[in-house]
Amino acid sequence: MATFTIDEVKKTFSNGEIEEEILKGVNLKLKEGEITALVGPSGSGKSTILTIAAGLQRASGGEILFEGKDMTKMSQEEIRQIRATDFGFVFQSSHLVPFLTVEEQLQLMLDVAETKFNKKEQSKAIEEILELVDMNHRKDAYPSSLSGGERQRVAIARAIIHRPKVLFADEPTASLDTKRSKGVMELLQELTRTLNLTTLMVTHDEEMLPYADRIITMRDGYIVE
């Protein structure tokens, strides 16, 4: 059953008097327990649709239905609330907080999501997630002492620690070598299945496509395949 529906979403950017339509009516249904990969050339609008779906920017038209509610009609605060509790984010760069240890990064996310865990439950949740991403042995390390692959694994752990329903991954392997990229994708695939996540991923790396359950190709603001 689809929990996330993108219906006729349009996005227009205006630069002075010139208006450019980046998305020209995109329709997409995301399914639980599946990785949907968005591919396409630069400027096709794949990253724009991901950021609009994630509530990081507004659509110029159309509807984004999350659990039956239209996000385009929500206030900024309502969207922030959804981002904090129901969405998880993995970016191209890990974007970890430089002055927090691995464990503290996850604690921070639990605080942001306002989970009602007590201290013991919080520690247990962190331990479980670090176990899943195989980073328990580096829980006291700061981002500066982690490798690129480790940092991305911590970023994934941060994205799912609060048990979101939807995971958005924008080129999650772009800054990694092939071996580490495959490791991260295997992890995303496993987590999507075990945690029943609805995952939307943007990638330009064809080697990562076998890990996706569905591949959507975009071109010039449309879904073409």
Add this chain to the structure above:
Amino acid sequence: MKIAWKEMKKSKAKFLILGSIIFLVSLLTFIISGLANGLSQDNAALIKDLPTGEFYLNKDANQTYNLSKIDEGMQKQILIDYPNATAFSVQMGFVNDAEDKQHSIAFVTSTESQLFPTVKEGEIILDSSLKEEGLEVGDVLTNNQFSGEFVVTGFVDQQKYSHAPVAFINMTNYQEIYRVMEMQAIFIPGKETPTLSALDSFSNKEFLNAIPSYSAEQMSLNMIVWFLVIISGMLFAIFFYMMNVQKIGLYGILKAIGMKTMSLFKMIWYQMMIITLISLALSIALSQVFSFVAPEGMPFHLTMETVLPLSAVFIIVGFIGATISGFQIKKIEPLQAIQQGEM
């Protein structure tokens, strides 16, 4: 606010630099305030130590204390109508000791009152600072406009006027020295004081400002104090602005994952409070030490009544400075930060 504390721990040098600047600015502010207070005591302790009440001067004096003369009949009637009222005069002068050494003083005389010491004719009570000039109880002092002699009968603490030690003398002796029968002012203590239509009335603060040089002296020092307070606020604004510019990417990501903008403001306020409280605690402690080691003769008087409100002002100004710098956080777009790459 663990995140705020963690950042301070991880970036010790940055916060230590700001903290030490705030410490130095607040220390300087406290020291100048201590000097302002000390000079104020030195200039007008005689008036400042009087209880809350109302001072009355002759209307013709044009609000200038030195020119005021209260009509004798009017004074008599006021003292009958208001038994706690007292009439008094203060004039600068000097006395010579047995070795003919001259001591500059402010002669003070008053009608019988609990507010001023009662002095018999030929007696004189001096401010204790004159002990340092070698005067003792029993010493005989003279004045070239006084036919008799003054015998020192006692000392009082912290009684100064116009930077000179006060000398309390009997009214008759005062009238002989200054060839004047009228008193200069009337003081009625209490919060509910009468309006005397024939006289100009002044609150304690207004009367202090009527003392020549008092307001000019205090105004310049207070101006320095307020400038320093404003500088500290600007320091916070500039420091946090620079920090925020460096952390735009981080704030954007935190906003993207759902952190409230208010939580980011709280982070700045928490850091501002920690820096300010530690800096203030250190500068308060050091300014108190300074009051003990200040060179002799330096008029330095710093009480908690001055320090605590000033500390509160520092915190408020720091809060305003940090908040102004935080407005840029509101404008940060998460998307921009994501597109910027690694922080």
